[in-house]
Amino acid sequence: MAQIVLATHNPHKVEEFQAIVAATRPDLEVVGYNGPEPVEDGTTFAENALIKARAAAAHTGLPALADDSGICVDVLGGAPGVFSAYWAGHAKDAAANLNLLLDQLLDIRDPHRTAQFVSTIALVVPRLSRSSETVEHVVEGVWPGRLATAASGQGGFGYDPIFVPDGQDGAERSVGEWSADEKNAASHRARAFQALAPLLADLPVR
Template sequence: MPRIVLATHNPHKVEEFQAIVAEVRPDLDVVAYDGPEPVEDGVTFAANALIKARAAAAHTGLPALADDSGIAVDVLGGSPGVFSAYWAGHKKDSAANLELLLDQLSDVADPHRTAQFVSVIALVRSDGTEETIEGRWPGRLAVQPAGPGGFGYDPIFVPDGQPADAERTVGEWSAAEKNASSHRSRAFVALAPLLESL
């Protein structure tokens, strides 16, 4: 079975990617990355995804996938964006990030709370060739968190396309529902044809 390394130390992302990859390429074995974490000093999702994928490919000798993702809030000019994981400081505190973002939007009316999750997946092949693919998941931000599921900003993100009388945050979705619709899933579906040669 061909193997590919996923360049993350985040167990949530590993589980999510394994489920997404299994839907598209069930014959591809996604292995977790156990090497040193590179400094993500890019200012775009694509730059950071490539930094991580290059490091994982160099460390393991395997083709590598890496995702850089975050939430982009329209009224904040696309922020937190690449700084989503550190929005409240350098500790990567998800609860603090979410609380700060809600506080910043406390006076913003519902029609102006539009946002999108953005994911850029980088693929670095064993021969050094590289590709990046972007996926976007539009929606808006709830006034308060709801639901025990997901992670990060999921409990306040309300995806577009739901019935008006039955809207839920991603925190209220099942993992299967999220994996079928998420920004990572959208990016990976677009990336899947590039994996055929692996």
């Protein structure tokens, strides 16, 4: 089976991307990246996704995917945004990030708790021959919703337990209460992947 590297050390993301990729390219195995982490000094999701994908492709020689994603809260001017993983400090403590965000929104009423999960996926295909060139693509997916006042559910990761997506029928649930299949079908990454799927369909692999 051919491989494509996902520029992350997070096993949850590898599993999530494998499930999504398999729908279009069941012959592709998504593998995690075990090389050095580049400095993510971009100011946008797209810049950081490209930084990571370029590093993974250069280190492994494989086509590389990188996702830079986060939660963008309207009343905070789009923050945490690109700082979502480090919102409570550089330890990347997901529980601390979530609790800090809830604390910052403590006095914000429900109508003003709107937010979006944003995923930007970069695909970098390294040169496969002397006559070819490195190819780069960037796609984006946006998942609108709002933030609950307390975490609920044991599923997902990161900010999932406080994110309530728009468009739910009946009782609204946080993503922490969704099944993995439900999330993979509707998430910001799934939406970004809809744009990426045609590119992967034609992806040349060794």
